[in-house]
Amino acid sequence: MLTIGDLSKRTGVKVPTIRYYEQMGLISEPERSEGNQRRYSKTDLERLAFIRHGRDLGLTIDAIKELISLSQHPDRPCVGADRIAKEHLEDVRIKIAQLKRLEHELERIVSHCDGHSIEDCYVIRALSDHGLCEHEH
Amino acid sequence: MLTIGDLSKRTGVKVPTIRYYEQMGLISEPERSEGNQRRYSKTDLERLAFIRHGRDLGLTIDAIKELISLSQHPDRPCVGADRIAKEHLEDVRIKIAQLKRLEHELERIVSHCDGHSIEDCYVIRALSDHGLCEHEH
DNA sequence: TCCAATACCTCTAGTCTCTAGAGCAATATA
DNA sequence: TATATTGCTCTAGAGACTAGAGGTATTGGA
Numbered sequence: 203m204l205t206i207g208d209l210s211k212r213t214g215v216k217v218p219t220i221r222y223y224e225q226m227g228l229i230s231e232p233e234r235s236e237g238n239q240r241r242y243s244k245t246d247l248e249r250l251a252f253i254r255h256g257r258d259l260g261l262t263i264d265a266i267k268e269l270i271s272l273s274q275h276p277d278r279p280c281v282g283a284d285r286i287a288k289e290h291l292e293d294v295r296i297k298i299a300q301l302k303r304l305e306h307e308l309e310r311i312v313s314h315c316d317g318h319s320i321e322d323c324y325v326i327r328a329l330s331d332h333g334l335c336e337h338e339h
Numbered sequence: 340m341l342t343i344g345d346l347s348k349r350t351g352v353k354v355p356t357i358r359y360y361e362q363m364g365l366i367s368e369p370e371r372s373e374g375n376q377r378r379y380s381k382t383d384l385e386r387l388a389f390i391r392h393g394r395d396l397g398l399t400i401d402a403i404k405e406l407i408s409l410s411q412h413p414d415r416p417c418v419g420a421d422r423i424a425k426e427h428l429e430d431v432r433i434k435i436a437q438l439k440r441l442e443h444e445l446e447r448i449v450s451h452c453d454g455h456s457i458e459d460c461y462v463i464r465a466l467s468d469h470g471l472c473e474h475e476h
Numbered sequence: 477t478c479c480a481a482t483a484c485c486t487c488t489a490g491t492c493t494c495t496a497g498a499g500c501a502a503t504a505t506a
Numbered sequence: 507t508a509t510a511t512t513g514c515t516c517t518a519g520a521g522a523c524t525a526g527a528g529g530t531a532t533t534g535g536a
Contacts, residue, residue, distance in 0.1 A: 205532095207483060217484085222523060237531045239484055260441060263522070284449065291445040294438055301435045304396060308428040312421065342503090344512060354513085359494060374502045376513055400493075 203233075204242040213250045220250065226263055228253055228270070261290060340370075341379040350387045357387065363400055365390055365407070398427055 210217045223229050229249055232240045249270075256266040265286050272282050347354045360366050366386055369377045386407070393403040402423050409419045 205483075216524080218524060219522085221485095226522090235484095235531080237484085239531065257522090259444065287445060287449050291442065291449060294442050294445060298435060298438045298442065301431055301438070305428065305431050305435065307396065308424060308431060312424050312428055342513075353495080355496080356494060358514095363493090372502080372513095374513085376502065394493090 206240045209242050209247060212247060213254050215250055215254050228267060343377045346379045346384060346387060349384060350391050352387055352391050365404060
């Protein structure tokens, strides 16, 4: 039996976050000690590690909830889980593309800056005038 | 004189968002019509376009505030503005690198999925067992 | 065994950047 | 003039936590 602090240390999920996950229905309400403190089993530890891992990969709470519910029906085909992962992959790729355009734009802006007065500052001017940008964004 | 709706159409910033920016002190309180409706000048339009542009580039409200206050002292050197842009560029690069690792991980997870039962689903297994990942994350 | 330190409890509110809705007033158009 | 559209304020909600107040349990050392 682990205390919430133990669980936190082992998974790297902060204590208030664990309670938050419980509230959101991601983990079930654990047993309690006589003094009303949460006591966790090894199963709870695994579940939380799963959640942590999903969050690290950028999945939303809802996506993780769905995966958990899928994983509780081991007989069904796993197309659902596959779909969630694929959709997320697509989102990640779009985000990368966006950020790359942004990187480009910022590089251009920064490289034009000569460090003199604000009046001529390319950073300020570029922000004021979209026309100075290379791409739409 | 522009109404808030005109301003919204011209800048692409939604009406409630404009009011929110006013509340946050990003734009000054505009004049009002006799019936208490906001009326904006061309200067307000430029300021809002500046903010919009900054937000599109991913700058925080605070960073934009700082840039605005810098731009109001045109005699000072622009190292401040330059620093803000450079720091942000660095953040963007870090984010891109993170997302790329993630993309890689997700690709691997998805490609292993055979579409059969959950029991053998690589998506679920990968989330349950960090050891199946290639990198730390 | 007692005391202090630490960890835990609940509850509320705050973070950030908006977005949505209720209920009502002003303005524009036919 | 009647109606449609747009505007107003205020409050609450989104997502995923985080922080703090005020109090209780548990643990380790003297």
